[in-house]
Each structure stands twice: as C-alpha cells, then as structure tokens.
Amino acid sequence: MLAILQSEWFKLRKSKIILILFVGPLIGLFIGLTGNLIDVGEQMNQWYSPLFMMNFTYATLFLPLISGVLASVICRYEHQEGGWKQLLALPVTRGKVFLTKYLLLVLLVLFIQILYLGAIYAVGVIKGFTDPFPLTIVWKSIIGGWVATMPLVALQLWLSILFKSFAAPFAVNVIFTLPTILAVNSERFGPYYPWAQPFSMMYVGGSTDDVFFIPWDQLLTVVGGSFLIFFLCGYIYFQRKPI
Amino acid sequence: MEYIIQTKNLSKKFGKELAVNGVDIRIAKGEIYGFLGPNGAGKSTTIRMLLGLMKPTSGKVAIFGKDLKSERINILKKVGSLVENPSYYPHLTAKENLEAIRKIVGVPKTRIDEVLKTVRLQDAANKKVKGFSLGMKQRLGIATALLNKPELLILDEPTNGLDPSGIIEIRELIKSLPEKYGMTILISSHLLSEIDQIATTVGIITKGKMIFQDSIEEMRMFARQYIKLKVSQHEHAWRTLLASGMKAELEDGHILLSDQTDQHVAEAVQLLVQQGISIYRVEEDKKSLEDIFLQMTKEELAG
Ligand SMILES: Nc1ncnc2c1ncn2[C@@H]1O[C@H](COP(=O)(O)OP(=O)(O)OP(=O)(O)O)[C@@H](O)[C@H]1O
Numbered sequence: 082m083l084a085i086l087q088s089e090w091f092k093l094r095k096s097k098i099i100l101i102l103f104v105g106p107l108i109g110l111f112i113g114l115t116g117n118l119i120d121v122g123e124q125m126n127q128w129y130s131p132l133f134m135m136n137f138t139y140a141t142l143f144l145p146l147i148s149g150v151l152a153s154v155i156c157r158y159e160h161q162e163g164g165w166k167q168l169l170a171l172p173v174t175r176g177k178v179f180l181t182k183y184l185l186l187v188l189l190v191l192f193i194q195i196l197y198l199g200a201i202y203a204v205g206v207i208k209g210f211t212d213p214f215p216l217t218i219v220w221k222s223i224i225g226g227w228v229a230t231m232p233l234v235a236l237q238l239w240l241s242i243l244f245k246s247f248a249a250p251f252a253v254n255v256i257f258t259l260p261t262i263l264a265v266n267s268e269r270f271g272p273y274y275p276w277a278q279p280f281s282m283m284y285v286g287g288s289t290d291d292v293f294f295i296p297w298d299q300l301l302t303v304v305g306g307s308f309l310i311f312f313l314c315g316y317i318y319f320q321r322k323p324i
Numbered sequence: 325m326e327y328i329i330q331t332k333n334l335s336k337k338f339g340k341e342l343a344v345n346g347v348d349i350r351i352a353k354g355e356i357y358g359f360l361g362p363n364g365a366g367k368s369t370t371i372r373m374l375l376g377l378m379k380p381t382s383g384k385v386a387i388f389g390k391d392l393k394s395e396r397i398n399i400l401k402k403v404g405s406l407v408e409n410p411s412y413y414p415h416l417t418a419k420e421n422l423e424a425i426r427k428i429v430g431v432p433k434t435r436i437d438e439v440l441k442t443v444r445l446q447d448a449a450n451k452k453v454k455g456f457s458l459g460m461k462q463r464l465g466i467a468t469a470l471l472n473k474p475e476l477l478i479l480d481e482p483t484n485g486l487d488p489s490g491i492i493e494i495r496e497l498i499k500s501l502p503e504k505y506g507m508t509i510l511i512s513s514h515l516l517s518e519i520d521q522i523a524t525t526v527g528i529i530t531k532g533k534m535i536f537q538d539s540i541e542e543m544r545m546f547a548r549q550y551i552k553l554k555v556s557q558h559e560h561a562w563r564t565l566l567a568s569g570m571k572a573e574l575e576d577g578h579i580l581l582s583d584q585t586d587q588h589v590a591e592a593v594q595l596l597v598q599q600g601i602s603i604y605r606v607e608e609d610k611k612s613l614e615d616i617f618l619q620m621t622k623e624e625l626a627g
C-alpha cells in the first residue's frame with residue numbers, strides 16, 4: 082500500500098495542478114491582510130478578528146471546492162489514456178487503490194489546513210498582534226475543518242471515478258457548496274448539512290465544551306454518517322466498475 | 325500437461341450480447357500463442373478477463389495453475405500486459421511513466437533504462453508522452469509490460485500503429501523473449517500474416533467463439549493445395565464424384581479435389597466426362613492462410 086501511495090504521489094507531484102494546494106491559504110491570507118478588522122472588543126483575543134473573517138470564505142467555499150478539484154485531479158490522469166486498465170492490471174487490489182487515493186486526498190487537505198494555519202499566523206505577525214496566539218482554539222479549528230472535509234472528499238472521489246469528465250464532479254460540488262452560505266445561518270438546517278460542517282467545525286466562536294466546535298452527536302451522525310455513506314458507495318462502485 | 329494459461333468455458337455477456345462464448349484457451353509454457361480474430365471477435369474482452377479487469381459472466385481462468393479469482397495478486401506479479409491501445413499518463417515523460425509503475429512492481433531503477441533500451445526509446449526518455457507518435461506510445465506500452473520481467477506477457481495488438489521496420493523490430497524482440505527469458509507470450513492480432521510469422525500456437529476466435537486452436541503447423545496444413553475444376557452442372561458433378569467415393573468439395577461453383585495425384589485427377593476427369601459433364605478448366609489452387617481464415621470464420625457464421 083505504501084508503494085501505491087508513493088506512485089500516486091509521484092503522479093500527482095508531476096502535474097502542475099499541485100499548485101492549487103496554495104490557493105485556499107493564499108486567499109485566506111489576502112482576506113486577513115486586506116479586510117477591515119472587525120472590532121472584537123477589549124475582552125477578546127485580537128487573533129479572533131482575522132479568524133472570523135478568514136474562516137468564513139475559506140471554510141464555506143474554498144476548502145470544499147479545492148478538495149473536490151483535487152479528487153478530480155488524481156482521477157483525471159487515470160481516465161485520460163487508459164490509466165485505470167494499466168494500473169489495475171498490476172498486482173494491486175481495487176480496494177487498496179481506492180483507499181490509497183482517498184488517503185492521499187485526506188493528507189493533502191491536512192497539508193492545506195496547515196498552510197492555512199500558517200496564513201493565520203502570518204496575518205497576526207504582519208499586523209503586529211500582541212495578544213498570545215490562541216493555539217488550542219486554532220488547532221481545534223484546523224483539525225475540525227479537516228475532519229469535516231473527509232466526507233466531502235469521499236463523495237468527490239466517488240464522483241470523479243464515476244465521471245470521465247472533469248466538469249461533472251465539479252458541478253455537483255458547486256451545487257452543494259454554494260447553499261452552505263445560507264445553511265450556516267440556519268439554525269434548523271445548518272447542523273445537518275454536510276457541506277456546512279467544515280465551517281461549523283472551524284468556527285472559533287462555537288461551543289468549546291466539546292473537543293471540537295460542534296457537539297459530538299452532530300459530529301458522529303452528520304460528519305461520520307455522510308462519510309460512511311459516501312465512502313462505501315465510492316468503494317463499492319469502484320470494486321464493480323468494468324474497466 | 326501443465327498450462328500457463330487455461331480457461332474453462334469462459335464467457336462474457338454485455339446485455340444480451342455474448343461477446344465471449346465458452347472459450348477454452350490452453351497455452352503451454354514457452355509458447356508464443358497467437359490469438360487471432362477479426363474486429364469485435366472478443367479478443368480484448370477475453371484478455372481483460374485474463375487480467376481480472378473484467379469479471380467473467382461464467383467460466384474459470386487459471387494462470388500458472390492457480391485460480392485467478394483467489395490468487396489474482398500473486399499471479400499478476402509475474403504477468404506483464406498491454407491491453408488494447410497503449411495506456412500512459414500524458415503529463416509524464418516516458419521515464420516518469422515507467423517510474424510510476426516501477427514504484428508499484430518494485431524492481432530496481434536500472435530496469436527502466438533497460439526496458440527503454442529494449443524498445444529503443446532511450447532518445448525520447450525525457451519527453452512528455454503526450455507528444456509521442458502512436459508507434460512510440462506502443463513501444464512505451466511494451467516497455468511497461470516488460471518492466472517486471474514477467475513470466476507471462478500478454479500483448480493485445482502490440483504492433484498496431486508501428487511502421488514496417490518497427491513491426492519487424494518488435495516481432496524479432498517478441499520472438500526472442502521465450503528463449504532468452506523463458507517467457508510465455510499471448511499476442512493478439514487481427515492479421516493472420518502477423519501471427520503466422522511469430523506464433524508457435526494459434527487460437528482463432530470469431531463472434532466470441534474459439535473455432536480453432538492448435539499448433540501453427542497444424543494450421544498451415546489447411547493451406548494444402550487443391551486441384552480446382554470448373555465444370556458445367558457443378559452440383560451434379562460434385563455428387564457424381566462423391567457417389568464414386570472421391571474426396572471433393574464444392575465451393576463457389578468450383579469443385580475442389582484435395583487428393584491431387586495425377587492418377588486421381590485423371591480418374592475424376594474421366595468420370596465426369598463419361599457423365600456428359602463439360603470440363604472447362606483444371607487448375608491448381610493454393611489457398612493462402614488468409615483464405616483459410618476467411619473460410620473458417622465464414623463457416624462459423626453459416627453454422
Ligand atoms: N464494455 C463493453 N460494453 C459493451 N459491449 C462491449 C464492451 N466491450 C466490448 N464489447 C463488445 O464485445 C465485442 C467484442 O469486443 P472486443 O473488444 O473484445 O473485440 P476484439 O476482438 O478485441 O476486436 P478488435 O480487433 O477490434 O480489437 C464487441 O461486439 C464489442 O462491441
């Protein structure tokens with residue numbers, strides 16, 4: 082499995098699209114640096130102000146969209162010129178190939194999140210914040226956003242294997258991602274909408290009683306449940322796909 | 325006998341269409357097996373099933389004496405393959421393409437230069453495959469198939485798109501492999517001339533059915549000469565010959581005598597003349613392999 086992962090990473094590394102990894106964090110940085118900081122008041126940590134601003138655009142839009150594009154990228158070169166049949170005629174199981182592609186995506190999303198963490202820190206340093214960096218809270222947000230993206234990545238991987246075209250999975254991704262902006266403002270709908278979870282789990286103003294910014298039962302049912310459905314559908318579909 | 329590939333009643337249905345119908349392939353070690361059939365005969369579909377890319381609707385595949393279903397991974401470690409048009413990653417160079425595969429099959433890096441040299445692609449090693457000609461892509465595909473030093477090489481129409489000198493080159497390469505490395509090779513083609521020059525065993529498939537499977541010598545036996553008679557009332561003439569115990573065939577209004585000794589021909593002619601049948605021509609007719617192939621596939625259609 083490590084061998085497949087190395088091969089996958091090699092193929093992806095050599096495609097220029099890898100630069101897309103930097104888009105999300107750079108946009109975050111840009112928003113953080115140019116936006117007028119919201120006055121969070123005296124009693125709140127200075128760092129919260131860029132966090133609120135940056136997180137919204139980043140978590141509702143760019144994180145889901147870019148992770149979806151990544152899923153399409155790592156399937157695109159398999160679709161293009163018979164890559165699937167070449168890959169699957171090697172001594173590998175389809176299960177491992179699927180798992181490896183998923184694992185690589187999840188690692189890349191984690192990498193994006195860490196870059197984003199760097200962007201947050203850079204904003205603070207450039208703006209000369211004096212308050213201590215709220216490390217635990219930021220980590221919660223970074224890891225939370227990562228976990229919440231996992232089901233979306235699973236769905237995008239499934240769709241990217243299913244559709245040869247680059248546009249189809251992207252369209253589905255956009256269709257589900259755009260309503261997030263509305264969903265996060267809805268108390269009734271927001272907690273159940275999988276695409277709204279990256280924002281909810283990165284929302285530093287959320288409840289801090291639990292490990293993450295959303296309650297455990299919401300994490301398990303909405304994030305865990307949608308992950309299970311999307312992942313299994315993709316996994317089973319790939320097992321049966323005639324090549 | 326121990327077979328490298330043995331299938332039993334292998335079948336594949338697409339909807340209602342039986343693309344592969346009860347095929348029994350037997351390939352012994354060290355053979356170059358020519359898998360011959362016209363377009364759409366079911367060659368690629370069969371090969372896909374041999375590699376586990378497609379599940380058979382029914383039937384069994386055993387490779388190296390092991391069941392493909394339960395030991396696919398162990399089998400594929402010793403197989404190199406090229407299915408249909410060559411597969412490649414367009415954004416990578418030839419070398420990088422091989423490297424992506426090498427990481428999985430786990431052979432030393434030096435092997436990449438070896439196979440590139442074998443298919444004479446070393447000059448284009450660092451070019452993006454996107455810009456390759458079809459022949460160059462085909463060579464890369466063969467290089468990829470050779471990468472893991474396979475014991476069994478499965479090549480689906482490997483000379484597709486090669487120029488004449490390329491065809492000869494690849495043919496010589498393929499021919500040398502069983503001797504040099506003890507490889508067994510399955511090579512498919514829709515050109516009989518191609519298979520004739522390379523194979524030791526031949527399997528002919530048409531409309532999903534295997535209609536012939538034997539050594540190339542046995543196949544060439546079909547190419548024996550005939551004496552061809554052009555006569556009036558050919559139906560009547562043919563029956564007359566058969567009635568007197570002579571071997572004769574009727575084809576396209578001609579009578580074909582397979583026993584071509586002078587005496588036999590003389591007897592046949594005499595018999596026909598006595599029956600009042602006019603004889604217009606008596607000539608020798610050598611059937612080419614192409615004719616046999618056409619005939620075999622036609623018979624299958626009629627039957
Ligand atoms: N995925 C598929 N879905 C439906 N039908 C298919 C599929 N693959 C092949 N077929 C059908 O199965 C039959 C056999 O096709 P196959 O590709 O095996 O032929 P072939 O012998 O390799 O021909 P060629 O010489 O053109 O490569 C054809 O009638 C084809 O239309």
Ligand SMILES: [Mg+2]
Nearest residue numbers: 367368408480
């Ligand atoms: Mg074919």
